[in-house]
Amino acid sequence: MSETHEGVHRHPAPTGFIRKYIFSIDHKVIGIQYIMLALAAVVVGMLMSLLMRLQLSWPGTDWPILGTLFPTGAPNGVMNPEFYLSLVTMHGTIMVFFVLTTAPQGGFGNYFLPIQIGAEDMAFPYLNMLSFWVTLVGFIVILMAIFVEGNQGIGEWFATLGPSFAGGSGTVGPIGGWTGYAPLSALGKIAGPGQGGGMNLWIISIAIFCVGSLLGALNFITTLLNMRTKGMTLMRMPLTCWAWFTTAVLALLSFPVLLGGGILLLLDRVANTSFFIPGGLYVSGLLSGSNPNFPLHTGGSPILWQHLFWFFGHPEVYIAILPGMGATSHILATFARKPVFGYRAMVFAIFAIGLLGFFVWGHHMFISGMSPYSAIAFSVLTLSIGVPSAVKTFNWLGTLWGGRIRFTTAMLFALGFVSLFVAGGITGLILGQSSLDLPMHDTYIVTAHFHLVMGVASIFGMFAATYFWFPKMFGRFMSESLGRIHFWITFAGVYAIFMPMHVMGLMGMPRRFSQFTEYNFLVNSSGLVKLVTVAAIITIAVQFVFYFNVFWSMFKGERAGENPWEATTLEWNTPSPPPHDNFAGVLPVVHHGPYEFAVPGAPRDYVMQTDVDVEVPSGNGHNGKH
Amino acid sequence: MSDHGAHVDEHFSGSNKLFISIWVWLLILTLLEIFLAYRPMDLFFMLTILLGLSLIKAALIMAYFMHLKFERLSLILTLIPALVVCILLLFVFFPDSFRSLGLRYQYKEAPALAPAPVEDH
Amino acid sequence: MSTEARVGTFPAVDWEGGAFPYRVGHRKLGMWLFIISDSLTFSALLIGYSYLRASNVWPTPFPFYPSIVFSSVMTFCLLSSSLTMVFGVSASSKGEKAKARKWILATIIFGVAFIVLHLIEWQHLMHEGLGPFYLPEHWVQAFSENGVPPSPLFGATFFAITGLHMFHVATGAIYLLVVALRINKLNHEDVEISGLYWHFVDLVWMFVFPLIYIMSVDIGGRLAAVAH
Numbered sequence: 001m002s003e004t005h006e007g008v009h010r011h012p013a014p015t016g017f018i019r020k021y022i023f024s025i026d027h028k029v030i031g032i033q034y035i036m037l038a039l040a041a042v043v044v045g046m047l048m049s050l051l052m053r054l055q056l057s058w059p060g061t062d063w064p065i066l067g068t069l070f071p072t073g074a075p076n077g078v079m080n081p082e083f084y085l086s087l088v089t090m091h092g093t094i095m096v097f098f099v100l101t102t103a104p105q106g107g108f109g110n111y112f113l114p115i116q117i118g119a120e121d122m123a124f125p126y127l128n129m130l131s132f133w134v135t136l137v138g139f140i141v142i143l144m145a146i147f148v149e150g151n152q153g154i155g156e157w158f159a160t161l162g163p164s165f166a167g168g169s170g171t172v173g174p175i176g177g178w179t180g181y182a183p184l185s186a187l188g189k190i191a192g193p194g195q196g197g198g199m200n201l202w203i204i205s206i207a208i209f210c211v212g213s214l215l216g217a218l219n220f221i222t223t224l225l226n227m228r229t230k231g232m233t234l235m236r237m238p239l240t241c242w243a244w245f246t247t248a249v250l251a252l253l254s255f256p257v258l259l260g261g262g263i264l265l266l267l268d269r270v271a272n273t274s275f276f277i278p279g280g281l282y283v284s285g286l287l288s289g290s291n292p293n294f295p296l297h298t299g300g301s302p303i304l305w306q307h308l309f310w311f312f313g314h315p316e317v318y319i320a321i322l323p324g325m326g327a328t329s330h331i332l333a334t335f336a337r338k339p340v341f342g343y344r345a346m347v348f349a350i351f352a353i354g355l356l357g358f359f360v361w362g363h364h365m366f367i368s369g370m371s372p373y374s375a376i377a378f379s380v381l382t383l384s385i386g387v388p389s390a391v392k393t394f395n396w397l398g399t400l401w402g403g404r405i406r407f408t409t410a411m412l413f414a415l416g417f418v419s420l421f422v423a424g425g426i427t428g429l430i431l432g433q434s435s436l437d438l439p440m441h442d443t444y445i446v447t448a449h450f451h452l453v454m455g456v457a458s459i460f461g462m463f464a465a466t467y468f469w470f471p472k473m474f475g476r477f478m479s480e481s482l483g484r485i486h487f488w489i490t491f492a493g494v495y496a497i498f499m500p501m502h503v504m505g506l507m508g509m510p511r512r513f514s515q516f517t518e519y520n521f522l523v524n525s526s527g528l529v530k531l532v533t534v535a536a537i538i539t540i541a542v543q544f545v546f547y548f549n550v551f552w553s554m555f556k557g558e559r560a561g562e563n564p565w566e567a568t569t570l571e572w573n574t575p576s577p578p579p580h581d582n583f584a585g586v587l588p589v590v591h592h593g594p595y596e597f598a599v600p601g602a603p604r605d606y607v608m609q610t611d612v613d614v615e616v617p618s619g620n621g622h623n624g625k626h
Numbered sequence: 627m628s629d630h631g632a633h634v635d636e637h638f639s640g641s642n643k644l645f646i647s648i649w650v651w652l653l654i655l656t657l658l659e660i661f662l663a664y665r666p667m668d669l670f671f672m673l674t675i676l677l678g679l680s681l682i683k684a685a686l687i688m689a690y691f692m693h694l695k696f697e698r699l700s701l702i703l704t705l706i707p708a709l710v711v712c713i714l715l716l717f718v719f720f721p722d723s724f725r726s727l728g729l730r731y732q733y734k735e736a737p738a739l740a741p742a743p744v745e746d747h
Numbered sequence: 748m749s750t751e752a753r754v755g756t757f758p759a760v761d762w763e764g765g766a767f768p769y770r771v772g773h774r775k776l777g778m779w780l781f782i783i784s785d786s787l788t789f790s791a792l793l794i795g796y797s798y799l800r801a802s803n804v805w806p807t808p809f810p811f812y813p814s815i816v817f818s819s820v821m822t823f824c825l826l827s828s829s830l831t832m833v834f835g836v837s838a839s840s841k842g843e844k845a846k847a848r849k850w851i852l853a854t855i856i857f858g859v860a861f862i863v864l865h866l867i868e869w870q871h872l873m874h875e876g877l878g879p880f881y882l883p884e885h886w887v888q889a890f891s892e893n894g895v896p897p898s899p900l901f902g903a904t905f906f907a908i909t910g911l912h913m914f915h916v917a918t919g920a921i922y923l924l925v926v927a928l929r930i931n932k933l934n935h936e937d938v939e940i941s942g943l944y945w946h947f948v949d950l951v952w953m954f955v956f957p958l959i960y961i962m963s964v965d966i967g968g969r970l971a972a973v974a975h
Contacts, residue, residue, distance in 0.1 A: 118764070123773040218780040222773050230765030253712050256784045260791030264907065272880040273903035275799065279730065295880060299803040299898035301726055304795055307719045311791075358715060371721035590764065642834065649830040656822050659957055660815065663964040676957040683953045691833050692946045693939075701769040701779075709783050716794040723798040730803070730895070 011125065013580035025125035026580060030132050031111030032473070037136060038103035038462075039547070041094050044143075046540050048091040048172070053533040055079045055087075057526070059515035070150055072170020073193075082193045084514035086171035089194075090146060092178030093202065097209050098139050100458055101316065104323035105251070106135065106216055108465045109244040111473065113220060115571040116238050118229025118588045120581040123222040127215050134212035141205035146173040149198030158197040164270050165200055169193035174202045177512065179313065182276030182305040183297075186268035190284050190294055203266045210259040213251050220248035229570075231590030235347070236609065238569045238594040239340060242347050243326025246354040247319045253358070254315035261308030274300040306368050310361035318357040320454050321421075322350060324461020325392060328417045330594075331468050332396055334567045335411035336403030337605055339595035341395045349388035349395075356385045366437040375434040382432035389425055393418065404605075408565070409483030413464035416491050417457050423495075424452025427502065442512070445505030448498045456494045463487075466550070471564045475576040476557030482549040486542055493539030500528045568608050569594050592616050640690060648690045655683050778940045782947045785915075789951050792911065793958060796904040800962075803898035806882065806890035807963045808970050817868045818960045821861050822952065825916075828857030829949045832923075832942045839938040844930050847938060851927040854945060858920040865913055869906075877902045889973040905959060912948070912955055919948050 014020050021029060054063065060078055067077030074083050114122055122128045148158050148167035155168020166189060175194030176185040180202070189196040224245045228237070264275040272295050279298030281288045289296030333340045340346055362370060362378030396418050405411065427449040431437050440446065463486075470478045504525055509516060516522040516529075563572040570588055571578075588610045596607035599616050607614045659679055662672065689695035694702055761768045769776065809815055835850030876883030882899050890897040926933060926941045965971075 124777060127777075214781075214784050218777050218784070221780055222777045225769070226767050226771075226773050226776060228764040230763070232764035233762055236764075249708070252780060252784050253708060253787060256787035257716075257791040260788045260795065263911070264792070264795060267879070267903065267907055271903075273907070274880065274900060275795065275903060296899075297880075299730075299799060299900045301723070301799065301802060303722045303726070304719065304798050307722070308791060308795065311716065358712065362718070369722075371725065374718055374721055377718075640833075640837070642837065645830060645833045645837075649826060652826050653823065656819070656826070656956075659961055660819055663815070663961040664966060666966060673962065676961060680954050680957050684950050687829065687946055687950050687953065691829050691949075692943055697771065698769050701771060704769070705779055705783055709786055712787055713790045713794075716790055719794060719798050720801065723801040726802040 011121070011581075023129060025121070025129050027110050027114050027122045027125065027128055028473070028578065028582075030128050031107050031109070033132050034102045034106035034110060034135070035108070035466075037132075037139060038099045038107060039550075041098035041102070041139060045091050045095040045099060046543065048087045048094070050536065050540055051079075052084065052087050052091065053536045055084050055514055056516075057530045057533040059517055070170055070172065072152065072168075073150065073172065074170075079514065080171070080193075081514040082169070082171050082175055085175045085177075085512060086149065086173045086194050086198075088512050089175055089177055089202075090142075090173040093142060093206075095455065096178055096316065096320065097206065098135075098142070100320035100454060101209075101213065101251075102135060103462050104327075104458065104465075105220075105244060105247050105319065106132070108240075108327070108462070108469065109220065109247070109323060110216075112469065112571055113241060113244050114223060114227070115574065115578060115582050116241050116569055117224060117227060117232055118570050118583070118590065119223060119227040120583065120587070122219050123227055124219050127219055131212045131216040131219065134208060134215070138205045138208035138212060141201050141208060142173075145198040145201035145205065148201055149173050149194055149196065155197060161197070162270065164188050165197035167197035169196060169198075171198070174198035176202070179309055180265065180305075181309075182265065182268070182302040183278065183281060183300070186265055186274075186276045186300075186305070187281075187283060187297075188269050190286070192284065200266065200269055203262050203269070207259055207262045207266070210255045210262070213255050214259075217248040217251035217255070220244055221252065224248075229587045229590060232570075232609075235344070236590055236593050238326075239329040239343070239346055239350070240323070240326040242350050243322045246350050247322045250315040250319050250322075250354050250357060254312045254319075257308055258312035261305060261312070264308075265305065268300070272297075274298055276300045276302050276305040278302065303365070303368055303370060306365050306370075307361070310364045311358075313364060314361040315354075315357045317450070317454055318353060320458045321461075322353065324417060324458045324465075325350070325421075327461050327465040327468070328396065328414045329392075329399070330569070331410050331414040331464050332399045332418075333595045333597065334468075334565055335406045335408055335414070336400050337406070337597045338399055338403040339593075339597055341398030341401075342391075343593070343595065345391055346395055349391045352388035353385060353392075356381060356388070360385065360432075363432050363434070363437070366434045367441045372434075379432060379434040383429060386425070386429050386432075389421075393422060393425075408467070409478070409480055409487055410464045410468035410565075412484070412487045412491075413460050413467060416487065417460040417464060419491075420452055420457040420460055420494065423499075424449055424454075424457055428453065440505060442510055443505040444501040444509045444511060447511055448501035448505060451501075452494075452498050456498065460490075463490075463546070468565070469571075470550070470553065470557075471560030472571055472574075472576045472578070474554050474557070475560055476553055476555075477560050477564065478549050478553040478557060482545055486546045486549065489542040490539055493535050493542065496535035497532050497539060500532050504528055563608075566604075566606050568592075568596055568606050570609055573608065573610055640693070640696070645690065648686055652683055652686060655679050772936055775936060775940050775943070778943050782943065785947065786951070789908075789911070789954070792908050793954060796908060797958070799898070799900050799904060803900060804890065804892045804895045805963075806886050806897040806901050808886050808890070808901075808965055809960060809963045810965050810970065813868065813871060815960065815964060817864055818956060821864050821868075822956050824857045824861045824864070825949045825952050828854045828861070829946055831857065832945050836935075836939050836942045839930070839935045842935075848927050848930045851923050851930070851938075851941075855920050855923050855927065858916055858923070858945075862913060862916055862920070865909065869909075872905075877905070879903050879906050885970065885973045889969045901963075908955060908959060912951055915948050915951070919945050 011025065014024060014026070024030060062077030063074070064077050066074040066079065070083065073080055110128065114120065147154050149155060149169050149171050150173065152168040155166060159166035171194040176199060184191055184195070185199060187195065224241060267273045268275050268277060274297035277297040277300040279288065281297060283294060286294040288294055288298070329340050329346060360378055360382045362374050363382045366375055427445060431440055431446060431449055467478055467483055507522060507525055509522055509525055516525060560576050562574065562576055573588055574582055590609045591612060592607055592609050594609060596616050598605055599607050599614070602614050607616055659676060662675060761770065831850050831853040835847045835854060838850055839847035879902050880899050882897060882902060887896045922944060923941055926938060930938065
């Protein structure tokens with residue numbers, strides 16, 4: 001039994017296919033659109049990583065399809081180093097921006113934040129729709145970057161926009177790493193293949209993405225602050241909401257700095273300025289200023305770009321992981337049938353991670369030549385982020401301890417998140433020490449670290465969220481057996497892929513090298529490299545089980561009711577899928593916290609947030625903290 | 627789109643006299659800045675004073691013209707500290723700037739600085 | 748075991764859901780958040796400019812006339828436009844729509860005056876030989892230190908920062924024009940929100956003016972000393 005109050009009639013339900021599914025202002029549809037975008041982008045990213053693995057394991061091999069598609073970048077099917085580097089760049093950019101920053105926040109956040117706080121939609125529905133379409137335009141532009149560089153004809157046509165837009169160098173997009181370090185990224189076509197029009201489009205795509213994210217962030221913050229339903233105090237919000245809120249604050253404050261830096265970088269390329277280009281550069285046989293083809297560049301600072309980029313870049317990686325943490329807390333509590341251990345501490349930990357995340361960007365720059373005194377400060381602060389992260393980890397374990405665990409697929413992925421976050425996080429503590437980072441920077445240890453935390457833990461968070469919320473979104477269950485296959489093979493697979501990379505890194509294997517055959521000290525690494533590749537192939541293959549599961553279950557899955565998991569939060573109070581205005585015109589009233597499981601004296605082992613006739617004793621048996 | 631429970635501010639705090647006096651102060655501070663521009667003084671000192679004056683002007687605009695002084699304290703505390711902290715963090719870039727002054731590449735002969743025609747960039 | 752926080756831990760009843768905690772509607776809160784984020788974009792550019800300036804030989808070429816005079820008049824225009832905007836919002840709060848429209852139009856006129864003066868100043872500087880990646884010859888002569896020429900980043904940073912600001916002024920003028928024309932259909936909050944954006948534009952100028960103009964005043968008359 002739950003109490004409700006009258007909602008305000010905002011928008012009538014849309015009719016017609018276009019208003020319902022294409023240009024929709026319904027946050028649920030927009031959320032699914034973001035998830036679909038991420039699902040498409042991740043395929044592109046995975047394909048690129050597969051090509052990279054093939055090159056690393058069997059360098060010099062001719063891959064027939066490549067030769068036909070990219071005759072310049074992979075002549076006779078053998079990948080150029082530049083081709084490989086463009087794969088590195090585009091894999092990173094697409095995965096970090098269009099997968100990890102869209103699905104957790106824009107996808108699941110958009111869908112479930114309004115419902116979990118008891119609102120009918122986001123604060124700015126039209127702005128929400130605009131954010132998605134702007135992000136989609138950004139994705140199209142980055143795909144264009146691939147073709148402008150990869151295809152001779154298109155690249156030449158692009159030169160009509162301006163000399164700095166010429167492409168056609170045969171690589172799979174621009175080269176520069178997802179970090180786009182200056183001066184390489186700022187010099188323009190003279191710097192070599194992959195530095196033409198594709199690079200311009202890369203910057204433009206990211207700038208467009210910044211705008212989309214900023215609009216989304218202010219929507220999230222306004223919605224969460226202003227539109228919580230009656231009784232939903234901040235400390236009764238599910239941890240997913242806290243995560244989405246903190247992520248939005250991080251996005252609001254960090255994306256503008258990237259936008260500023262991106263404007264300057266684009267000016268360097270298009271308007272001949274030298275914001276990031278120092279004097280005395282000798283590029284492609286020309287000294288800066290000595291030749292009309294290479295005008296004088298002087299006075300700029302590559303480190304300035306690094307500072308501006310990483311000031312954004314570090315909060316960005318927390319933007320990628322925090323929603324996963326929120327979802328994990330939520331799912332662990334639900335399937336352990338226990339409240340989240342130390343809810344208040346979890347909230348403060350999310351805040352602390354978000355806040356400290358702004359202070360530590362320099363740990364990406366320990367070998368850049370930046371002031372070593374700043375490095376001391378950055379190092380100490382980086383290590384201190386370990387504290388709230390550890391608080392969260394121990395609280396997850398505390399949530400599980402003594403619970404009556406239900407091993408659904410969502411739960412398995414949430415447990416996998418905890419495991420992978422610890423595995424990846426520990427190397428973060430090592431890399432965060434500036435002295436230790438000196439030999440480790442730009443080796444595979446860094447690659448292992450960030451893939452484990454960002455690339456895998458974050459994705460596991462999204463998988464867990466998918467399996468958990470799919471019944472609510474589509475009114476049908478995903479197949480549990482296919483889910484288990486997906487989980488176990490992926491879980492084993494990602495460990496098999498990324499654990500050996502630590503060993504490779506300790507051997508001294510550098511990042512962003514297309515092959516290691518010339519180095520004596522890496523002669524023994526080829527076995528490990530091939531192992532990683534085989535594991536990668538298997539893991540990528542099993543993702544198609546997931547895709548099949550998702551799309552097949554949407555239409556043929558077993559029907560699900562309103563609250564199939566016996567969970568407590570507001571989204572389980574609505575039909576599956578929810579109606580257009582989420583609560584059929586009658587907003588819920590909240591009486592309890594979000595994780596009231598196993599309450600003594602309650603009729604069931606869970607008390608929903610809206611339940612009226614249940615006494616939940618407060619301050620009972622949890623550290624006396626509340 | 628109506629925001630349910632929207633509180634329309636019927637009593638717009640601040641009289642016209644107050645606004646005009648703020649405007650006069652802003653002009654006075656601007657004239658002070660222009661006056662200071664022509665006083666010879668140490669660069670760093672000048673910069674500090676100018677930034678201080680700018681902060682005062684910004685605070686006046688935010689408090690009175692943008693009405694922030696009359697909003698709830700919680701709004702001020704939500705918005706302003708975050709912005710201030712982020713801007714102060716950006717100042718951490720400067721040690722690298724000061725150090726690079728001495729690291730600049732010195733041309734033996736300065737190449738021509740006139741605009742070079744860019745055919746094939 | 749319960750996770751429920753004690754009700755009443757937060758002082759204001761507005762935080763308990765079903766109300767606006769800041770007593771501010773969605774759109775105003777959204778505009779404030781946008782202002783915070785846009786402030787950071789400008790901060791990044793201004794800090795970048797300061798960074799580059801601190802590490803390079805930098806010209807200080809602005810003569811009193813026309814540069815400082817123009818920019819001071821521009822500052823006056825923006826400050827006055829803020830005043831007229833405040834009057835407009837005040838009139839709107841009393842429901843005096845016609846009066847509010849007049850004040851907003853006055854604001855737009857000051858804004859347009861700003862843009863026109865700014866463009867004239869740009870044109871003058873470009874005519875003198877300043878560009879995004881080059882300085883006029885006489886500036887190089889006047890401001891070299893120990894044989895090191897002044898940095899052409901002066902032009903780059905000048906045009907980038909003032910250009911972005913001008914873009915914001917222009918966008919604001921268009922926004923205000925739409926508000927002024929549709930004022931009868933809008934409620935007071937919408938007028939107030941447009942005012943917030945306009946004041947933000949003025950606020951940015953409060954930092955751009957001293958950092959770019961005042962700090963580049965030609966104090967010792969070094970430019971005049973070089974025959975050109």
